[in-house]
C-alpha cells in the first residue's frame with residue numbers, strides 16, 4: 001500500500017491523481033502546510049525538504065519526496081503511464097520541464113499575482129509574462145498530438161494540476177486553444193476528479209466558454 005502525505009496543492013494533486021489513475025490502494029495523511037505540519041520531525045524523516053508530497057511504499061518501506069521522483073517510481077512499479085521507446089524520453093523531458101520550469105515559475109506567479117498584488121510590480125510583470133510564455137510552449141507541444149508525450153502519461157499528470165490554477169496566473173485559457181482542449185479532456189477523467197479533491201474538496205476550475 002502507498003501512504004500519501006499531501007495537501008490540496010498542484011504538487012500534491014499530481015500524486016493523488018496518478019494513484020487514482022493507477023487504482024492503487026493508498027492511505028492519505030493530510031499535511032496542512034498552512035499550519036506548518038510540514039516541519040514536524042516525523043514528517044521531515046520522509047520529506048527532509050519540508051514539502052509535500054511524499055510517499056511511503058509499505059510493500060518495501062521506501063519513502064520518497066519530490067513529486068517527479070514519486071511519479072517515476074509509481075510508473076516503474078506498475079509499468080503504466082510511461083510510454084515505450086523514444087516517447088519515454090519525451091515523457092521524461094516534459095516531466096522535467098514541469099518540475100524545473102513550469103511549476104517553479106507558475107508558483108512565483110501565484111505568490112506575486114494572486115497573494116501579494118501591488119507589492120512588487122516588476123515581479124508581477126516578470127512572472128505574469130513567464131506564465132504566458134509557458135502556456136505558449138505547452139500550446140505548441142499540444143498542436144499536433146492529444147497529450148504532451150503522445151499518449152496520456154506522467155507528463156500530463158504532472159502539468160495539468162498547475163494549469164488548473166490558470167485563474168491565479170491571470171491566464172486567459174481561451175487564448176491557448178490546444179491547452180484548453182487538453183485541459184478540459186483531462187478534467188473530465190473520473191480518476192482526475194477523484195484525485196483533485198484529496199485531501200480537501202475544491203471544484204475543478206473550468207474555462208468560461
Ligand SMILES: N[C@@H](CCC(=O)N[C@@H](CS)C(=O)NCC(=O)O)C(=O)O
Nearest residue numbers: 009011033050051052053066067068
Ligand atoms: N519540487 C517539489 C516542490 C514541492 C512543494 O513546493 N510543495 C509545497 C506545496 S505545493 C510545500 O509543501 N510548501 C510548504 C513549504 O514550502 O513550507 C515537488 O515537486 O514535490
